[in-house]
Amino acid sequence: MNSPAGHPRRWQILSILCLSLVLIGLDTLILNLALPSIQKDLGSTSSQLQWMVDSYALAFGGLLLMAGGLSDRFGRKRLLSIGLAAFALTSLGAAFASNAELLITFRALMGVSAALMMPATLAIIKDVFPPEEQGKAIGIWSGAAAIGVPLGPLVSGLLLEHFWWGSMFIINVPLAAIALIGGAKLIPESKAAGHPGLDLVGALLSVAGLVAIVYGLVEAPHNGWGDIITLGSLFVGVALMVAFLVWERRTAHPMLDVGLLLNARYGGGALAIACTSFGLYSGLYLLTQYLQSVLELDPLGAGLRMLAIGTMMIGAPLSAKLVERTGLKATVVFGLLLCAVGLGILAGLQVEDEAQALWGLAVFGFGMGIALPAAVDAILVVSAARQAGAGSAVADVGMQVGGALGIAISGSAIATLYRDDLPEAAQLPGEAGEAVRESLAGASVVAQQLGGGAGRRVLDAAQQSFVNGFAATLLIAVGVAVVGALAAAFILPRARVADGDGTGQAETAAAHSSADAPAAS
Numbered sequence: 198m199n200s201p202a203g204h205p206r207r208w209q210i211l212s213i214l215c216l217s218l219v220l221i222g223l224d225t226l227i228l229n230l231a232l233p234s235i236q237k238d239l240g241s242t243s244s245q246l247q248w249m250v251d252s253y254a255l256a257f258g259g260l261l262l263m264a265g266g267l268s269d270r271f272g273r274k275r276l277l278s279i280g281l282a283a284f285a286l287t288s289l290g291a292a293f294a295s296n297a298e299l300l301i302t303f304r305a306l307m308g309v310s311a312a313l314m315m316p317a318t319l320a321i322i323k324d325v326f327p328p329e330e331q332g333k334a335i336g337i338w339s340g341a342a343a344i345g346v347p348l349g350p351l352v353s354g355l356l357l358e359h360f361w362w363g364s365m366f367i368i369n370v371p372l373a374a375i376a377l378i379g380g381a382k383l384i385p386e387s388k389a390a391g392h393p394g395l396d397l398v399g400a401l402l403s404v405a406g407l408v409a410i411v412y413g414l415v416e417a418p419h420n421g422w423g424d425i426i427t428l429g430s431l432f433v434g435v436a437l438m439v440a441f442l443v444w445e446r447r448t449a450h451p452m453l454d455v456g457l458l459l460n461a462r463y464g465g466g467a468l469a470i471a472c473t474s475f476g477l478y479s480g481l482y483l484l485t486q487y488l489q490s491v492l493e494l495d496p497l498g499a500g501l502r503m504l505a506i507g508t509m510m511i512g513a514p515l516s517a518k519l520v521e522r523t524g525l526k527a528t529v530v531f532g533l534l535l536c537a538v539g540l541g542i543l544a545g546l547q548v549e550d551e552a553q554a555l556w557g558l559a560v561f562g563f564g565m566g567i568a569l570p571a572a573v574d575a576i577l578v579v580s581a582a583r584q585a586g587a588g589s590a591v592a593d594v595g596m597q598v599g600g601a602l603g604i605a606i607s608g609s610a611i612a613t614l615y616r617d618d619l620p621e622a623a624q625l626p627g628e629a630g631e632a633v634r635e636s637l638a639g640a641s642v643v644a645q646q647l648g649g650g651a652g653r654r655v656l657d658a659a660q661q662s663f664v665n666g667f668a669a670t671l672l673i674a675v676g677v678a679v680v681g682a683l684a685a686a687f688i689l690p691r692a693r694v695a696d697g698d699g700t701g702q703a704e705t706a707a708a709h710s711s712a713d714a715p716a717a718s
Contacts (some may be wrong), residue, residue, distance in 0.1 A: 206383060207325050211334055213379040214318040215341035217281065220372050221311045222345020224253060224288075227353045228304075231362040231496070233489070233638045238362070241297040246636075247608045250482065252301050254601040255411050256308030257315075263400035265316035273317040273324070274386045278377060280313030285373040292363035315342075319592065323577055324387040332517040332574055339570040340513035342596070350485055354500030396451055402441035407598065409434030414605035462525070465688035466575035467595040469529050472681025473568050474599030476536050479607040479674040480543055480561060481506075483667055484554065490637045491660050492551055502551070505558035512566020520571050524691035529575075530682050532568025536561050537678035544671035548664055575689070603677075607670050612636070614666030620658050637663045 228235070232246050241249070268276040287306040294300035319338065326334045356364045413430030420426050445451040481503070488499035512532070519528040539561025546553055573592045616634050632639035633655060640659035644652035 207330075207334075209379075210321065210325055210383050211337060213376055213383060214321060215337065216372065216376045216379070217277065217314050217318055218338065218341040219345040219348065220281075220284065220369060220376065221257075221315055222342060223349045223352060223372075224307060224311070224366075224369065227349035227365050231353055231357060231365060233641070234357065234362045235297075235300070236638060237642075239294075239297045239300065245297040245301065247604070248301050249297070249304055251411060251601060251604055251608075252305040253308040253311070254478070254604060255407060256305040257311045257601075260309055260312035260400070260404060261316055262403060263396075264312045265320070266396065267313070268317045268320055272386050273320045274380065274384045276313050277317040277321070277380060277384070280310050280317070281373045281377045281380070283310035283313065285370045285377075288366040288369035288373075292366035294363075319573070319577065321384060321387065325385070331577065332520070332570075333514075335574045335577065336513045336517050336570040339516075339573055340510050340566065342569075344507065344510060348504075350481075350496075350503045351500035354495070354497035357496040396445070396448060399441060399445055399448065399451060402437055402444060406434050406437030406441055407601070409437060411601055411605045414602070414609050461688055461690050462575040465529075465685055466572040467592065468688070469533060469568060469572040469681055469685050470576075470592055470595035471599030472533060472677050472684075473536055473565055473572070474596040475603040475677045476540050476561065476674045477565060477603070478600035479603035480540055480558075480671065482604050482607055483611060483670060484543065484558070486637060486663070487546065487554065487667060490641055491548060491664060502555060503558070505555040506562035506565075508559045508562035509566035509569075512563045513570050516567050516570040517574075519567060520574070525571055525575055526685060526689040526691050528571045529568050529685045529689055532564045532566075532571070533678050533682035533685060535564025536568065537564075537675050537682065539564060540671055540675045540678060544668045544675060546664060546667065548660055603674065606673060610670040610673060611663070611666045614669055615659075615662050618662040618665050620662070633659060 228249055232249075235241060235249070236246060264276065264280075284307060287303050287310055291300055291303035291307060294303055319335075322334050322338060323331065352368065353365050356368065409430050411434075413427050413434060442455055445455045485499060485503070488494050488502055489496065492499075494502070516528060516532070519531070523531075539557050539559070542553060542557035542560060546557075576592045615637065619634060632643050637659050640656060644656035644659075646652070647655060
């Protein structure tokens with residue numbers, strides 16, 4: 198075994214880790230259904246609304262690699278506990294934010310807190326569970342990591358029925374407290390013996406590069422795709438990410454072993470995770486707006502329909518069995534192709550297509566449940582025990598960076614396509630016209646103010662323009678999923694484990710690491 202923890206205790210530990218993951222996922226899209234209320238209360242622009250969503254995912258994804266290294270050096274249980282406590286405090290700050298800028302700031306701080314938590318959860322699984330049980334544990338971990346995302350809109354809808362939008366952050370406090378107390382009692386501490394040190398330069402380069410890229414994408418619809426700010430941000434971001442890779446190859450103590458990305462399981466698994474996450478975040482970001490502003494459902498009704506993606510909980514347990522029977526490559530490719538089919542169904546939505554929306558979500562969720570655990574496990578079996586936190590962070594980075602780019606690209610594309618497609622019926626003068634052009638939510642407010650036939654004409658035109666842009670935007674996500682499936686078919690090997698990729702040495706190191714780590718009482 199990798200840990201002195203007994204068999205029943207291992208699964209109790211996993212339940213605490215899963216609660217932490219659900220908490221992280223819950224806040225990824227919990228804001229989406231509340232965006233109209235927040236826009237009204239705080240007077241936010243559409244770009245500010247997008248940054249309220251993106252700041253969390255960006256801070257989360259940008260700091261995961263550094264957080265993984267911190268957990269390896271200072272202790273995975275310790276980083277998880279610090280992250281949970283910080284998440285509760287920053288959630289309180291977000292709940293009582295009085296303006297858009299303050300809410301964006303606290304959302305970013307929540308992302309930092311989540312980054313401290315997530316790599317530790319996967320590294321603890323590798324430490325606690327023996328190799329023969331890791332596949333099953335990772336399947337459950339993947340399901341918990343993903344199910345929190347669609348739960349966000351449901352919880353948001355329930356709370357918005359009775360309370361103000363800040364209540365969706367306050368609910369994090371008791372959940373974090375339960376995970377914190379349970380973790381303190383059950384989880385054994387583990388860390389890497391002889392850890393070489395932290396790569397602060399690499400951390401700064403990776404965070405700055407990701408921020409610059411996403412900033413350019415988010416602001417492109419407002420500044421223009423050919424604007425010097427847009428192009429400059431994208432260029433600087435790419436240059437910083439190239440500098441990060443160069444630095445990681447040359448520094449004595451890299452935050453990320455770039456050479457591992459050349460390993461078929463490691464690099465192929467990370468790419469598959471990023472492509473899956475791109476579709477998840479892109480699809481859910483757009484669909485929450487479709488359900489509320491096109492089908493005109495209330496927040497609770499929209500949240501309940503998002504549960505159709507819960508089919509991932511059916512796919513996740515099947516993933517390990519499919520890897521055993523058909524191999525790693527076939528499982529990941531099959532899952533990604535199902536994701537593409539689900540997104541394609543969503544891309545065909547019209548103004549009144551609720552049933553089709555549910556079918557698309559269900560097919561995508563099932564495909565994600567199959568692809569994600571297999572891809573995560575492929576990375577974990579290659580990661581050395583000395584860098585279990587950093588190796589786990591690579592899987593998390595693929596998920597969060599793919600998600601941040603999915604939201605940024607889909608948000609920018611839908612804003613541009615929606616505005617360009619608006620007919621003359623919706624081209625009103627003055628502030629009303631600007632609100633209609635700004636977003637579908639703005640058009641809904643103007644339509645209510647106009648009332649009667651004039652309001653209905655404006656809303657119908659805006660809804661049709663949004664649906665047209667929605668279809669074109671989701672085709673981007675379909676393309677990303679197909680490219681991911683093709684890449685997996687060429688890159689990933691058939692088998693989960695091979696003698697030449699270092700897993701044997703990793704498991705030997707894990708045994709020594711766990712023997713040296715003090716167990717929790």
